[in-house]
Amino acid sequence: MGKQTLGLEQYIYDYLQSISLREPEILRQLRHETDQQPLSQMQISPEQGQLMALLVQLMGAKKTLEVGVFTGYSSLIVALALPPSGKVVACDVSEEYTAIARRYWQQAGVADKIDLHIAPAMDTLDRLLANGEAETFDFAFIDADKSSYDGYYERALQLVRPGGLIAIDNVLWSGRVADREVQDNRTKTIRAFNQKLHQDSRITLSLVPIADGLTLALKLPQPSS
Numbered sequence: 001m002g003k004q005t006l007g008l009e010q011y012i013y014d015y016l017q018s019i020s021l022r023e024p025e026i027l028r029q030l031r032h033e034t035d036q037q038p039l040s041q042m043q044i045s046p047e048q049g050q051l052m053a054l055l056v057q058l059m060g061a062k063k064t065l066e067v068g069v070f071t072g073y074s075s076l077i078v079a080l081a082l083p084p085s086g087k088v089v090a091c092d093v094s095e096e097y098t099a100i101a102r103r104y105w106q107q108a109g110v111a112d113k114i115d116l117h118i119a120p121a122m123d124t125l126d127r128l129l130a131n132g133e134a135e136t137f138d139f140a141f142i143d144a145d146k147s148s149y150d151g152y153y154e155r156a157l158q159l160v161r162p163g164g165l166i167a168i169d170n171v172l173w174s175g176r177v178a179d180r181e182v183q184d185n186r187t188k189t190i191r192a193f194n195q196k197l198h199q200d201s202r203i204t205l206s207l208v209p210i211a212d213g214l215t216l217a218l219k220l221p222q223p224s225s
């Protein structure tokens with residue numbers, strides 16, 4: 001897993017950033033502070049964040065879900081793209097990482113838009129479903145433990161409305177999914193997950209080769225039974 005878009009030569013990547021990135025100063029500061037963390041490569045790339053913000057704006061999203069907050073880059077960029085009444089329901093297990101996120105949300109003036117749930121995300125998603133929040137979300141971003149991707153996806157698919165979008169991170173897994181020699185469990189899990197989505201008639205999809213690979217899955221209206 002790396003932060004910058006896979007497979008692009010450095011000079012092209014630098015050009016892409018110099019000619020298209022409009023990263024607000026607060027996000028640039030967060031990126032630099034996160035660089036001091038041992039697991040800083042978990043953070044999404046800024047060009048991926050900008051794409052997600054554009055999608056959220058394009059959809060006129062008001063209510064979004066995030067699975068995997070870390071130091072808060074993706075939740076902050078999405079919250080900034082939402083209207084004042086917008087909400088991000090954010091899930092993580094780490095008080096330590098999300099303390100950094102909370103500080104930046106405050107500084108950016110979007111803390112009121114973000115409901116952070118510190119608990120295993122599967123429990124939080126099940127609770128949202130039990131609370132009658134199915135089909136109330138416009139957008140969901142999945143970026144946490146890979147072994148649970150399928151469970152997060154199935155729940156997100158119930159939580160987003162028809163026409164809602166689910167974005168799933170790291171689906172190219174540094175290219176390991178495409179290398180048949182690589183047979184570790186996490187790679188096999190992501191490979192099987194990608195295969196499942198390719199055949200899933202409940203969505204239309206695009207695997208966008210940005211950063212570490214971002215699948216966009218648009219929920220289709222379900223045929224009435």
Ligand SMILES: C[S@@+](CC[C@H](N)C(=O)[O-])C[C@H]1O[C@@H](n2cnc3c(N)ncnc32)[C@H](O)[C@@H]1O
Binds near residue numbers: 042073093
């Ligand atoms: C790749 S990072 C998320 C990066 C983040 N989206 C960003 O923009 O910087 C993954 C996060 O998932 C969290 N996580 C891992 N297992 C989890 C679980 N079972 N439930 C909720 N969060 C989990 C980790 O604590 C970590 O902060």
